[in-house]
Amino acid sequence: MDYGRSERPAGAAPLPTAIKILVAGGFGVGKTTLVGAVSETRPLRTEEVLTETGVGIDDLSGVEGKSTTTVAMDFGRITISDDLVVYLFGTPGQDRFWFVWDELALGAIGAVVLADTRRLADCFPSIDYFEGRGTPFVVAVNCFEGARNYRLDEVQAALDLDPGVPVVLCDARERESAKEVLVTLLEHAMKLREARRRAAED
């Protein structure tokens, strides 16, 4: 739904379409680095306030007595054209931030799950989450020391991934590499979309 449309001067260009892509994975795996590598500015940061009841602040009377915590999300922007903008959100990888994930995943066209071969298990929660939601995702193995000693099919097996889920090697610090990861994700998401459309027709 759009709001306030009537106020817009006649003849003004329509507002662009915004697309959301998530970058998930464990702490220190390179999420912010990847967002920064492809974005047109350095990553920005927003915070959501969490209360015991979840995201947002329902009732702030007696704030002192409630345990509140903030979850920081780093994000960046890629302007594709006058009518298309992509936002990349680095999402906190811990289970206790489900509330934020739900909000972020809503309407996201896909996710990059970053993996570090030294601690592969860190990306299990992200993979479980996107599998459960049906959000298209790819796994990008970040090039920390030792990453090249693994074959991608070994990573795929270790993560118990669907054979259709792309696993790629990347260096989150390199713009070209980060771009390639995103292109892989978009092609995968497009394929899934087509497959789902066909399945719905049958």
Add this chain to the structure above:
Amino acid sequence: MTGGRESAADEWVDDHAGPVVRPYAVTGGRARPVTGTFDLISLVTATRADTGAESGLGPEHLAIVALCQRIQSVAEIAAHLDLPVGTVRVLLGDLVARSLVEVREPRATSAGLPDESVFEAVINGLRAL
């Protein structure tokens, strides 16, 4: 600190009260916007060059209108104003109610995914970066 915030609302914020209290002060204690839902990537643009003689607006409202002379997402507004997203949503609701900003919610299709032409445009755009 972002410029232009050192006024009104901050004066009665207790320095020791922790991170939640300033947002509380900024919205006058309101947790929900009067109108709208505001996704993180909803795009916001000001409908006027300034807020004119509108009363009942705080410095943060004015800062949003100034910022949104260029199109910004809700997430970008929150980052630039250094306020939690929930607080920014409340402020945006006030501005929408006064028709001071226009908001475009992200396009959601029945399948949950945009159409093929959007994918192709993003892929081509990325390759051309």
